[in-house]
Amino acid sequence: MEVQILLCLCVLLHCQKLTSSFTGTILYSTYNAIMEFDIDTRNVTVLLEQSEYVYAMDYDYKNRFIYFPRYNTHDIVRFAYPSKNTTLQTVIQSLSGPTGIAVDPTNGHIYWTDYNTNRLSRCNLDGNNVNVLSSLNSPLVIRLDLTNRWIYIVERFLGISKSRFDVAKQQNIVNFTSARVDSMDIDTDEHRLYWINGEGDITSSKDDGSDVKTIHSTNVAANYFAIGVVGSYIYYGNAYNQLLMVSKTPGSAPTVLYNDTRRIESIFVLNSPGMSITIFS
Numbered sequence: 574m575e576v577q578i579l580l581c582l583c584v585l586l587h588c589q590k591l592t593s594s595f596t597g598t599i600l601y602s603t604y605n606a607i608m609e610f611d612i613d614t615r616n617v618t619v620l621l622e623q624s625e626y627v628y629a630m631d632y633d634y635k636n637r638f639i640y641f642p643r644y645n646t647h648d649i650v651r652f653a654y655p656s657k658n659t660t661l662q663t664v665i666q667s668l669s670g671p672t673g674i675a676v677d678p679t680n681g682h683i684y685w686t687d688y689n690t691n692r693l694s695r696c697n698l699d700g701n702n703v704n705v706l707s708s709l710n711s712p713l714v715i716r717l718d719l720t721n722r723w724i725y726i727v728e729r730f731l732g733i734s735k736s737r738f739d740v741a742k743q744q745n746i747v748n749f750t751s752a753r754v755d756s757m758d759i760d761t762d763e764h765r766l767y768w769i770n771g772e773g774d775i776t777s778s779k780d781d782g783s784d785v786k787t788i789h790s791t792n793v794a795a796n797y798f799a800i801g802v803v804g805s806y807i808y809y810g811n812a813y814n815q816l817l818m819v820s821k822t823p824g825s826a827p828t829v830l831y832n833d834t835r836r837i838e839s840i841f842v843l844n845s846p847g848m849s850i851t852i853f854s
């Protein structure tokens with residue numbers, strides 16, 4: 574009996590690996606909930622209800638917690654995932670305006686950007702040992718490339734900077750020329766960055782900032798806070814509370830996946846390498 578179960582798990586794990594670039598789960602936040610979107614079935618379910626602006630989420634795949642900052646509550650919280658118990662645990666309190674978050678499970682750190690104090694800070698996964706790492710200009714988004722060990726930060730009105738995890742030398746790799754940018758994701762497979770500016774241009778560059786190209790323009794000026802890149806597709810939220818996907822090939826037409834009732838404030842993709850977790854849910 575036990576052998577059969579083990580065998581079954583092995584087969585499942587194997588299948589998961591083979592299809593990992595096509596399957597997975599996307600989490601997205603709105604003002605009143607964190608939602609789970611199944612890429613295969615396109616099923617949308619409420620993961621937990623809450624009522625705060627959540628501009629970013631990240632996953633500690635080692636200890637299995639989703640972390641997110643709450644801009645107006647001035648804190649960072651986490652909940653177990655996957656789990657039936659999504660009770661929020663407070664990690665760190667009394668912040669000013671936390672917007673971006675990134676977890677480095679290897680070193681046991683969380684990084685966050687505070688939009689109001691213009692700071693990048695780091696602490697341990699339990700909230701201890703807080704360190705201010707640098708002062709920036711309007712830092713809104715932070716994403717880590719865990720494979721190649723790079724930090725990418727979007728300074729909303731300035732550009733994208735890149736540094737090693739010790740933040741010793743920060744290099745500016747993209748200057749925003751026209752509109753501000755509210756969202757960004759990394760495609761570690763193809764070594765590219767994807768972002769959306771306030772004019773609705775979904776833009777991409779290599780991860781050294783070269784080869785900038787526009788993938789798609791919504792032609793609607795708005796805050797585009799939510800973007801996530803999976804396989805051949807870019808998932809994003811628009812000004813009409815919709816979750817959409819568009820192919821990375823420039824000039825492709827987007828598909829509406831879901832009409833929500835609130836603006837989508839952030840998207841987090843759960844199918845990065847080493848995150849074969851769906852079989853445990």
Ligand SMILES: *[C@@H]1O[C@H](CO)[C@@H](O)[C@H](O)[C@H]1NC(C)=O
Pocket residue numbers: 614616617618
């Ligand atoms: C969508 O999710 C709901 C709730 O978990 C479930 O009852 C339903 O069967 C799912 N539908 C599909 C098509 O997977």
Ligand SMILES: *[C@@H]1O[C@H](CO)[C@@H](O)[C@H](O)[C@H]1NC(C)=O
Pocket residue numbers: 658659660661662
């Ligand atoms: C759910 O998780 C919270 C936070 O970890 C914990 O305090 C609580 O006891 C858990 N509830 C159940 C029913 O397990």
Ligand SMILES: *[C@@H]1O[C@H](CO)[C@@H](O)[C@H](O)[C@H]1NC(C)=O
Pocket residue numbers: 745746747748782
């Ligand atoms: C961005 O602009 C600054 C100031 O003009 C300049 O020094 C820097 O080289 C530019 N960076 C890129 C990647 O174009």
Ligand SMILES: *[C@@H]1O[C@H](CO)[C@@H](O)[C@H](O)[C@H]1NC(C)=O
Pocket residue numbers: 829830831832
């Ligand atoms: C979203 O709403 C539009 C109308 O506003 C409708 O045409 C479309 O079918 C809806 N899409 C989904 C996936 O529900």
